[in-house]
Amino acid sequence: MLTYVLKRVLFMIPTLIAVSIVAFVLIQLPPGDFVTTLAAQMSQMGDTIDPTTLAMLREQYGLNEPVWKQYFIWISNILLHGDFGRSFDWGVPVSELIWDRLGLTLVLSMTALIFTWVVALPIGIYSAVKKYSVGDYVASFMAFIGLAIPNFLLALILMYLSYRFLGISIDGLFSREYADAPWSWGKALDLGQHLIVPVIVLGTSGTAALVRIMRANLLDELYKPYVTTARAKGLSEWRLIFRYPVRSAMNPFVSTIGWTLPELVSGATVTAIVLNLPTTGPLLLRSLIAQDVYLAGAMILMLSVLTIIGTLISDLLLAWLDPRVRYQ
Amino acid sequence: MGQATTTAPHPHASPDKSVTDGRLQGLERAGAWRLFWWKFKKHRLAVGSGILIILIYLISMFAEFLAPYAPGDYGARYTYAPPQGLHIWDGENFSLHVLGYDVEFNPESYEREFIVDPEQKVPLGFFVKGSPYKMWGLFASDIHFLGPLDPSQPMYLLGADRLGRDMLSRIIYGTRVSMTVGLVGVSLSLFLGVLLGGISGYFGGHIDNAIQRLIEFLLAIPTIPLWMGLAAAIPPTLPPLQVYFMITIILSLVGWTGLARVVRGRFLAMRNEDFVTAARLDGAGEVGLILRHMLPSFSSHIIAAVTLAIPVMILSETALSFLGIGLRPPVVSWGVLLQEAQNIRSVATAPWLLTPGLAVVITVLALNFLGDGLRDAADPYAD
Numbered sequence: 001m002l003t004y005v006l007k008r009v010l011f012m013i014p015t016l017i018a019v020s021i022v023a024f025v026l027i028q029l030p031p032g033d034f035v036t037t038l039a040a041q042m043s044q045m046g047d048t049i050d051p052t053t054l055a056m057l058r059e060q061y062g063l064n065e066p067v068w069k070q071y072f073i074w075i076s077n078i079l080l081h082g083d084f085g086r087s088f089d090w091g092v093p094v095s096e097l098i099w100d101r102l103g104l105t106l107v108l109s110m111t112a113l114i115f116t117w118v119v120a121l122p123i124g125i126y127s128a129v130k131k132y133s134v135g136d137y138v139a140s141f142m143a144f145i146g147l148a149i150p151n152f153l154l155a156l157i158l159m160y161l162s163y164r165f166l167g168i169s170i171d172g173l174f175s176r177e178y179a180d181a182p183w184s185w186g187k188a189l190d191l192g193q194h195l196i197v198p199v200i201v202l203g204t205s206g207t208a209a210l211v212r213i214m215r216a217n218l219l220d221e222l223y224k225p226y227v228t229t230a231r232a233k234g235l236s237e238w239r240l241i242f243r244y245p246v247r248s249a250m251n252p253f254v255s256t257i258g259w260t261l262p263e264l265v266s267g268a269t270v271t272a273i274v275l276n277l278p279t280t281g282p283l284l285l286r287s288l289i290a291q292d293v294y295l296a297g298a299m300i301l302m303l304s305v306l307t308i309i310g311t312l313i314s315d316l317l318l319a320w321l322d323p324r325v326r327y328q
Numbered sequence: 329m330g331q332a333t334t335t336a337p338h339p340h341a342s343p344d345k346s347v348t349d350g351r352l353q354g355l356e357r358a359g360a361w362r363l364f365w366w367k368f369k370k371h372r373l374a375v376g377s378g379i380l381i382i383l384i385y386l387i388s389m390f391a392e393f394l395a396p397y398a399p400g401d402y403g404a405r406y407t408y409a410p411p412q413g414l415h416i417w418d419g420e421n422f423s424l425h426v427l428g429y430d431v432e433f434n435p436e437s438y439e440r441e442f443i444v445d446p447e448q449k450v451p452l453g454f455f456v457k458g459s460p461y462k463m464w465g466l467f468a469s470d471i472h473f474l475g476p477l478d479p480s481q482p483m484y485l486l487g488a489d490r491l492g493r494d495m496l497s498r499i500i501y502g503t504r505v506s507m508t509v510g511l512v513g514v515s516l517s518l519f520l521g522v523l524l525g526g527i528s529g530y531f532g533g534h535i536d537n538a539i540q541r542l543i544e545f546l547l548a549i550p551t552i553p554l555w556m557g558l559a560a561a562i563p564p565t566l567p568p569l570q571v572y573f574m575i576t577i578i579l580s581l582v583g584w585t586g587l588a589r590v591v592r593g594r595f596l597a598m599r600n601e602d603f604v605t606a607a608r609l610d611g612a613g614e615v616g617l618i619l620r621h622m623l624p625s626f627s628s629h630i631i632a633a634v635t636l637a638i639p640v641m642i643l644s645e646t647a648l649s650f651l652g653i654g655l656r657p658p659v660v661s662w663g664v665l666l667q668e669a670q671n672i673r674s675v676a677t678a679p680w681l682l683t684p685g686l687a688v689v690i691t692v693l694a695l696n697f698l699g700d701g702l703r704d705a706a707d708p709y710a711d
Contacts, residue, residue, distance in 0.1 A: 018545055022554070029561035148692040150643050152650055153666070153685040160675045160682070266552035270647050274670075284553060285651060288560035300557050304549045311548055 004319050012312055016305060023301035024071050027293040035063060038088050078301075085294030089287060094298045097283065102302055104173060105279040108272070109264045111195055112202035116260065120207045124214025125246060128222060139211060146208030151267045155201045155274040162197075173198075173277050198275055202267050206260050213256060214249065221245035254318045261310040265303055364628050367705040374701020377694040384691055388503040392461040395497035396475040396483060399660045401459055403482065403492035405431070408678045409442050411487040411495075414452075424452040426476075426483055439677075450481045487680035489668055498660055499684050505661035507691070509576055509645045510638040516580035517641075518634055521587025526618060528588065529595025536592075543585045551582050555644065559653040568659045575654055579644050583637055590633040594626040628706040636699035639692040646688055662688050 035057050042049045058064055065073070077083040084094035127136045173194045174187065181187055221227070222245050230240045272281030280299050287295040369375060387394055412426040428448030434441050458479055460470040476483045486495040528539040558578045562571055598604060607621045642662075648654030649663025650670070657664055662684040668674060669681040 014541075015545055015548060019549065022549065023557075026554075026557040026561070029558070144693060144696065145689075147696065148639070148689045150647055150650075150685070150688065152647060153682070153688070156669060156672075156675060156682060156685070159672050160679060163672055163676055164679075262548060262550045265550035269550070269552045269556070270651065273651060284556060285653070288556055288653065291560075296557060296560070300553050303553050307550050308548050 001319065005316060008312060008315055008319075012308060015308055019304040019308065020075055020301060021071070023297045023304065024074060026300055027074075027297035028067065030291050030293060041088065078298075084298035087287070087292050087295040089290045089292035089295065094295050097295065098280070098298055098302060101278060101280045101283055102299075102306070104277070105265070105268055105272075105281075105303070106306060107191075108195065108198060108202070108277070108279055109261070109268050112199045112206070112264050112268070113260065115199050115203040116206040116210055116264075119203065120210035120214060123207075124211045125218060125241070127211065127215040128218035128249075129241060131219065136215075140215075143208040143211045146204040149204070150270075151201055151205065152270045152274045154204060155198075155271050158197055158201065159275070172275070173279070198268075198271055198277060201271050201275070202264060205267065206264060210256065210260070217249035218245055221249050251318065251322045254314065254321055261314070262307045265307050269303075360625070360628070364705050368701055371701035371704060373697050374704075377697035377701070380694045381691075381698055384503060384694075385507060387500060388507045390463075391501050391504050392463050393469075393471070394473045395494075395500040396458060396472050396485075397494045397497040398459045398461060399493070399498050399501040400658065401493060401497070403488070406482055406484065406488045406492040407440075407490060409482065409484050409488040409492065410444075410678075411680050412444065412450075412482075412484055414485060418449070423449075425449045426452060426485070429482065450483060451477045452483060453477045486683050487678060489678070489681060490674070495665075495680060495683055498665055499662070499687050501660045502662045502665050502684060503687070505572070505655065505659060506642055506645065506663070506688070509572070509579070509655075509661065510641040512573075513576040513579045513583060513641040513645075514634050514637050516576060517583035517587055517637060518630070520580065520584035522591050522623075522630070524584065525588030525591030526595060526623075529592035530599065530618060530622075532596075532599075539588070539592075543588060546582055546585050551644070552647065554582070555579070555648060556651070556653055559648055564656075568656070571655060572659065575645060575648065576641075579641050583641060586637060586640075587630070587633050590629060591626075594629055595622065598622055598625065626706075628702070632699055632702035632706045635695060635702055639695040639699075642688065642692060642695075 035054055038057070039049050039054060063070065074085070077085070082095055084098070086092070087094050087097055090097060123139050127139045130136055173191055175190050175194075222241075224245070227240070227245055230244055231237075235243070268279060269281040269284060271277070272279040273285050276282065280303060284296060284299045286292075287299070406429070409429060412429075415425050415427070416422060418425065426449075427444045427446055428450050430443045430445040430448075432441050432443055433439075452474060453476075454474055455471050456475040456477055456479075457470050458472040458475045460468065462468050484494055484496070486499065488494060489498070524539050528536045555578055558581070559575065562574045566574070603625075604617065604621060607617055612621065645654055645661065646663035646666065649656075649661055650666045652667060652670075655661050655664050657667075665684040666682070666688075669685075674681060
């Protein structure tokens with residue numbers, strides 16, 4: 001197991017490097033550089049900026065250096081000093097802006113992942129065991145609908161319905177009195193209440209996909225001879241199903257975290273923008289539109305890194321669950 | 329169907345004449361495409377969805393004629409006018425009409441309110457004269473499939489938007505852009521996917537390893553933030569058509585991975601099949617072997633994978649345009665239309681702004697069902 005863990009962690013390093021290069025390229029794509037944008041902004045507000053200050057800023061961020069050197073300056077500032085550069089839209093260092101939001105994004109994605117599992121597992125098992133029953137058809141139909149509705153549309157519909165029929169607005173993650181308050185039980189509870197709608201919105205498409213996977217996996221297992229043997233031994237039906245076929249059907253299920261997680265983070269971005277959640281989504285959109293490149297790059301980098309780490313955890317989980325994976 | 333049998337891999341694929349009476353000749357004498365078709369026909373939901381998709385593409389082809397108005401036609405008097413019901417009976421006779429509006433000023437909310445007035449009848453007709461257009465940029469005409477007989481009277485079957493533009497017409501025009509984004513994006517993905525997946529599966533070894541790592545890497549990045557970053561880098565001054573192509577290129581950057589996996593899997597499975605060995609011993613070159621013998625034998629799988637990739641493209645374009653970093657007005661796509669519904673205030677005053685979403689959901693559902701049916705049919709010998 002230890003060798004497997006080491007191998008997987010080592011394999012992750014090139015991926016992380018590649019992700020950082022992609023994020024850096026995204027920063028470089030818009031025409032002009034950070035300093036020209038800053039100068040343009042200052043002159044728009046009527047201020048002039050001293051050319052020597054501009055030159056100094058260029059020097060500080062190494063903007064006169066070749067691109068590969070700029071990359072090394074950027075990435076080593078991040079790795080060694082935790083310095084992601086400055087957001088010129090907000091006028092503060094990027095690191096001051098992103099950590100809270102990344103934390104909330106993580107909470108949202110993880111809750112949605114757990115929701116997806118808790119809902120998809122029983123429905124998937126039911127659909128497979130009671131194949132072609134009314135419940136199975138209803139589940140399959142809902143699964144298809146869930147796959148076809150884009151996240152943001154579902155968010156809009158839920159927002160409209162709750163506004164129209166309950167008279168409440170469901171955006172944000174905190175009530176007004178808790179928004180800037182320090183963490184307390186009351187605030188956590190408030191967050192929990194506000195998470196319900198975003199989690200449902202985010203979890204729907206993932207749940208739909210997992211129900212179908214679980215159903216297919218379990219159907220492959222249910223008619224194998226070992227199940228008949230167990231039944232012949234006189235094991236009660238539900239105990240039998242949970243003890244043997246469900247366990248082997250779970251394996252491919254665990255490995256799906258690898259691709260559910262990137263999807264959840266993607267979905268969380270759009271959903272957060274519609275529901276106006278204080279996660280990375282709205283900040284990323286705003287920074288992209290304002291060409292606040294360091295902020296945008298930092299967020300794309302960190303979201304990807306989080307996803308890759310999540311995928312690593314799911315791989316390790318799978319290896320722990322299913323020893324065969326380790327020896328491949 | 330018949331002409332495809334020549335490229336089928338099965339040694340006893342029959343020439344055209346002997347399969348004319350279909351089933352009588354038996355399963356083992358039917359060509360691959362015929363088997364594909366038989367299997368597909370059994371999947372009724374998929375066949376229905378296929379017909380629906382063809383209809384949607386027809387709508388997008390004849391948008392100018394089918395839409396009652398041009399997408400930019402606005403009516404200041406009818407901002408946020410609610411949808412009118414279509415009536416076909418006036419109590420005694422058949423008469424196609426909608427009911428007109430009365431506009432009232434609500435003194436409490438300071439808003440204009442539309443009230444449907446049963447006294448005002450707006451007679452409708454087929455093939456009526458309306459706003460002029462140029463079909464496919466070639467034929468000038470002003471005949472519309474359905475519209476009010478008197479062009480000055482209002483007809484808003486799905487309501488009107490902020491500028492009093494007809495939602496139905498805009499959805500019909502949006503079909504053109506949204507559906508072709510899927511097609512163009514998938515064609516690009518298909519090219520990349522078949523090329524890289526083919527190389528990966530055919531040559532194997534280090535090349536395969538490198539391409540597989542690349543795919544895994546692309547799948548590990550959350551796509552929406554990546555797309556957002558790329559789309560935001562498109563200069564806002566670019567003409568709409570170029571933005572359109574940039575968006576499709578961005579979408580296919582990730583989209584090819586799924587297709588590459590399918591192609592690679594097929595190549596790996598087929599590399600050691602007898603008919604491939606036979607062709608190789610016959611002196612077929614590498615390129616000829618791939619293009620003439622291997623590709624045709626799994627093109628049904630590729631068609632299925634392509635069908636399942638189109639809805640992903642459509643959903644992505646919709647999401648990007650909705651956020652305001654994809655296609656931009658005056659281009660009309662479903663995502664651009666949904667942009668109008670971005671905040672809860674406008675959705676609360678005009679819920680019909682969400683109708684383009686319904687078009688998205690129906691299309692995506694139909695494409696998924698169709699793709700599922702095609703995928704099942706691609707393995708005609710299974711069960």
